[in-house]
Amino acid sequence: MRAARVLTAAAIIVSLSSAAEAAQRHRLLLPGGRLGDAVNALGRQAGISIGIRDPALAALSVPAVAGKLSVEDALERMLARAGARAVPLGPRTWLIVSAPQRRPRSQPQPPQRVARLLPPKPRTKPARPPEAIEPPAEEIVVTGSKRQLPLADYPGVATLIDGDDPAFAGLGGSEALAGRVSAVTSTHLGPGRNKLFLRGIADSSFNGPTQATVGQYLGETRLNYNAPDPDLKLHDVQRIEILPGPQGTLYGAGSVGGIIRVLPNAPDLYDQEGGASTGLSATQHGGIGGDLAGLINVPIAEGRAALRLSYYGESEAGYIDDLERGLDDVNRTRTVGGRAALRLRSPSGWTVDLGLTGQHIRGEDAQFADRDGKPLTRHSYVPQDFRNSYALADLVVGKHWGDLHFVTATGAVRQTLTEHYDSTRMGGPPTQFEQRTEVTMLSADTRLSREGPQGRGWLIGASLISNRSEQSRALGPPDVLKPITGVRNGIEEATVYGEASVGVGPAITVTGGARLSHSRLSGAALDAPLAFAALLRTIEASRTETSFLPSVAISAEASPHLSFFLRYQEGFRPGGLSVTGALVQRFRNDRVATLEGGVRLLGGRDRSFEGTASVSYTRWNDIQADIIDFDGLPTTTNIGDGRIYTLDLRAGWRPLPGLMLDAAAVLNDSLVTNPAPSVIMTPTAPLPNVAKVNARIGAEYERPLSRAVTLRMSASARYVGRSRLGIGPILGEPQGDWLDTRLGARLERGNHAWSFTISNLLDERGNRFAFGSPFTLNDTRQVTPMQPRTVRLGWDVRF
Known part of the structure; x- marks a missing residue:
């Protein structure tokens, strides 16, 4: 019976879907000069992650970009003559790679772009990265490392989930997060009185004077110490970062299971x-x-x-x-x-x-x-x-x-x-x-x-x-x-x-x-x-x-x-x-x-x-x-x-x-x-x-x-x-x-x-x-x- 239910669920999953919303426009002021400096500025101003694997690309010279633009338009202007292109890898995730060489003139040429005279077709965000996937190279930055550390260079496992993930439909909280990430488990006393655990570091089922095993943070600020999970609703959230395993060096007491x-x-x-x-x-x-x-x-x-x-x-x-x-x-x-x-x-x-x-x-x-x-x-x-x-x-x-x-x-x-x-x-x-x-x-x-x-x-x-x-x-x-x-x-x-x-x-x-x-x-x-x-x-x-x-x-x-x-x-x-x-x-x-x-x-x-x-x-x-x-x-x-x-x-x-x-x-x-x-x-x-x-x-x-x-x-x-x-x-x-x-x-x-x-x-x-x-x-x-x-x-x- 259990096997039948699992097979039924798997069949349903393979047949269904999700994606993203139209690109948001930002007021941007990006410096000219090194491409690496320009994308760092774009990432900070637009709240996204942009990676460059090749150091030679990071050293390329690009023009200054300013105006109220979407991230895609800003990257397009920045990279127009740099011999590079931006590959979307998630709703707030891009990777800059070398552009392919132009075709020989003897081959048919692709249609040339012309100035838009009609309203542009709405763009949708690319498919978001799945739970627990370690996305490639620098396309996502692990800020939970307390440095802007590219995920590919982070010496450990990290899960990064976009705030508008379908799992958080409605007003999702810690229950939705546990349902989205296999490494997260919880007691089930009720919202606001549960204890969260990460990847097997679990002490007990009740709310006593012991400190939590998981450190919880809202941005840079600690949420709890020896109180239960406050179970704040994941509303108006950019993303969630989960780092399993002890994090004592950077986060100190109460992070024995992770953050x-x-x-x-x-x-x-x-x-x-x-x-x-x-x-x-x-x-x-x-x-x-x-x-x-x-x-x-x-x-x-x-x-x-x-x-x-x-x-x-x-x-x-x-x-x-x-x-x-x-x-x-x-x-x-x-x-x-x-x-x-x-x-x-x-x-x-x-x-x-x-x-x-x-x-x-x-x-x-x-x-x-x-x-x-x-x-x-x-x-x-x-x-x-x-x-x-x-x-x-x-x-x-x-x-x-x-x-x-x-x-x-x-x-x-x-x-x-x-x-x-x-x-x-x-x-x-x-x-x-x-x-x-x-x-x-x-x-x-x-x-x-x-x-x-x-x-x-x-x-x-x-x-x-x-x-x-x-x-x-x-x-x-x-x-x-x-x-x-x-x-x-x-x-x-x-x-x-x-x-x-x-x-x-x-x-x-x-x-x-x-x-x-x-x-x-x-x-x-x-x-x-x-x-x-x-x-x-x-x-x-x-x-x-x-x-x-x-x-x-x-x-x-x-x-x-x-x-x-x-x-x-x-x-x-x-x-x-x-x-x-x-x-x-x-x-x-x-x-x-x-x-x-x-x-x-x-x-x-x-x-x-x-x-x-x-x-x-x-x-x-x-x-x-x-x-x-x-x-x-x-x-x-x-x-x-x-x-x-x-x-x-x-x-x-x-x-x-x-x-x-x-x-x-x-x-x-x-x-x-x-x-x-x-x-x-x-x-x-x-x-x-x-x-x-x-x-x-x-x-x-x-x-x-x-x-x-x-x-x-x-x-x-x-x-x-x-x-x-x-x-x-x-x-x-x-x-x-x-x-x-x-x-x-x-x-x-x-x-x-x-x-x-x-x-x-x-x-x-x-x-x-x-x-x-x-x-x-x-x-x-x-x-x-x-x-x-x-x-x-x-x-x-x-x-």
């Missing part, structure tokens, strides 16, 4: 822009949902200041029925949010970006069901609602001096998560558990970098972080909750770091770096019983930690179509305090080290085939994880050491004009090698939430139906293999082994577009997460089913 960096669209200093979208959805076995979003960009002083505002709201239908309370579709979720961004540019080239981001999520009830009951139903005695409020203010200042780049970023975050669980014991009166987490974070990062050819260059930087989190808890009848012991953790961290890449011959680049961090940790119990006051004073003492994180990497180009890389990187998370019953106890810092090697293959005419394969070994010492104590309360401890073997495979192919096929798979083999004596578990337990197989296949196709109408179509299928909920006998429940299939179509005509999407096409139930409430988990087996088949109709307009 996810969302780049929002920056204010346009020249052109006014606006847009709006709306959609209506229907969920089988559930209710009706809807979404609304909009944006406006207003230049305040042309070329000097601009304001960009975006907003959105969404109501996701519920589909879980609570039979005990006689309620249907209890798990509806509502989200509202937006962003304001102000950009200022001085005549000398300094850029100042001010941003405000806010979002509020309210879940009316939990989204789990009883494993042994009727599908999509459960029995609970009290509401299990949750709320997540998130606010971010950030300031980024930067300047370019040729290939020298300076940037400093400062951010302030306030996040509050309130969760309710059903803690009713079998045969007892209805009781409720409340957990409230409040996080305040200040972060600052300043760096200076220089970019050179073939990814060579250097950077130096310093950062400061101050994070304070309070987790208060209460238990009792729903209307008379009484406080129980909670915990407060604080950390102040100061860091210096650096990295340099040097050439060893013409085809080999060696990169080395290091990060030195000094942290001061403090903690205290909240609402603790007076009887434990003397004991707590011995635990609450603050302490300091110093961490040194080295890294080394090698990248080598065997041929224009084949390259290799090898990297060693480390990461860590600081320790803290956690609660066990009425007591507070320490947990130690943990540390991750990964050795990874890989190969990239770029082949076919205009590089129509791209593939990447990497294998890695990860050693994880003193793993911090959340477990369930004897009272049914979540607590945090060090469970032991672990190791992970990972095989990461990605490929993309453009067999026909307008058609893009992609496939990706991540295979993990994990093991807790020497469990701590205080943790009850088998000696060969795998890490929690780490599936042995995560795989995805997709297809996108674009077809112009007329001069003004374009049809885009897409399809995908994603398989998530089996995993375990957590560590120990209570948390050893199996989960996973489900297939999600999606279809989409989009009809574009001028500034208007109409879309149609179907998620979970086969209406699978699955079990995404074998958890709902820690208090009833021992009595009732739980599942978190997939959202049933959902159909969405959407309309959007640009003006």
